[in-house]
Amino acid sequence: MLHGIALRYFVEVARTGSLAAASENLHVAVSAISRQISKLEQEVGTPLFERLPRGMVLTESGELLAAHARRSLLESDAVLGEMSAARALGGGVVKLGCTEGFTRAFLPRVMADHYASAPQVRFVLRSGTPAQVEHWVEMGEVDIGIAFATGDATRVRVEQSMEMPVCALLAPAHPLAAKDVLALEDLKAYPLVLLERGTTARQLFDWCCSARGLAIEPVLSSNNSSVLHAFASLAGAITLGSALSLVGLEDHSLIAKRIDEPVLNQRILWVMTMRERRLSPAIKGVLERLKAAVSQATL
Structure with a gap:
């Protein structure tokens, strides 16, 4: 049986490419993370990482498990969010990723409007290139992404697609x-x-x-x-x-x-989430407000 703690350690090593970096981020000893990774490899019967001088690189089997693990962990978080919502009326943390131009006014306004009606929600916002935003969504590092389309819609779930001219x-x-x-x-x-x-x-x-x-x-x-x-x-x-x-x-x-x-x-704007991911009530609420704001602004 694949255990949650081992999967969390595994996902962090996959993300950082290093036991030391994962240890620092998780505040867990390197030896403890290494043991969990070894147990996972024994359990699945195949190496999950290539141990290279410059770090840890996922094998083909590791890539398959990483995709499953990210969704599994996010699914667990969504279920916990729904359980918490029953007590906290939709509270939770919503992580957003966007291209830099939307950080100046548009997304702050969307977040402020949502906060006015749902003050129990907390936000994390990071900005980057369209390719970075898409990658963050695919990897589950952000819950919602808003960026200009890269042309490959197979890696994420496009929740909204709108023409957004230069x-x-x-x-x-x-x-x-x-x-x-x-x-x-x-x-x-x-x-x-x-x-x-x-x-x-x-x-x-x-x-x-x-x-x-x-x-x-x-x-x-x-x-x-x-x-x-x-x-x-x-x-x-x-x-x-x-x-x-x-x-x-x-x-x-x-x-x-x-x-x-x-x-x-002909430039296209995407609002996107992770494929096949269950969204918590807090994320769904912010997503719907964001989509409405994009639609309203393009009328």
Whole structure:
């Protein structure tokens, strides 16, 4: 029989790739974790890890068990959450993962609105690239992810899929603010501030410029969209992003304008959870509020 404590140790070693790192995170002696891993391997009758000089790497059998173990542990947490909900009226911790642009206003507003009606819920929020968010959801490191689609929907359960164009974000007083739709050539006449290369919006924008033979160099590039938003507002520049990233901002310092480029208008936003996972009442409540907020913002 596969025991819960052994599975938890196993999952943490698989996640960190190291007995020492798992020991530090779990506050359990290395020897105790090693014994549990050995017992698991004896029980299943095959090695679960390759012991390499630089750490522990899952074998093929280990990968199969890791997928089962993550879901099993999360299923147990969901059941316990339902039992607790009967006593605490839906309390629990909800872990969210998102791309950085949603941390500025949109997700804080969603969490604050949910907290107002469910103050017993606790939140954990982390941000990363779309690929990282998808990986966190797949591995059960976050309960709900919101990020732009990577194209592979088989690794997670897509709870909501919406078109989320890459827009030009500019001040309401900007000369281009009066236009309903912008062309790439319009942007060339004004200072542009962009996220660093490697992000979804930057990749699509660079591709469109290349296809049209345009060379547009940003006056500022950063890995932080808040910096770009502030600079665009203060300096009369233009940045790129989604209209959703502006939802919840109180100062209304930027507005979103569509760009007449099919590639930029076909970007997809996913709200996702782990495949075949049972969700606790607290997670379900936050998920439904998040989906409603996304739908409302795209009307």
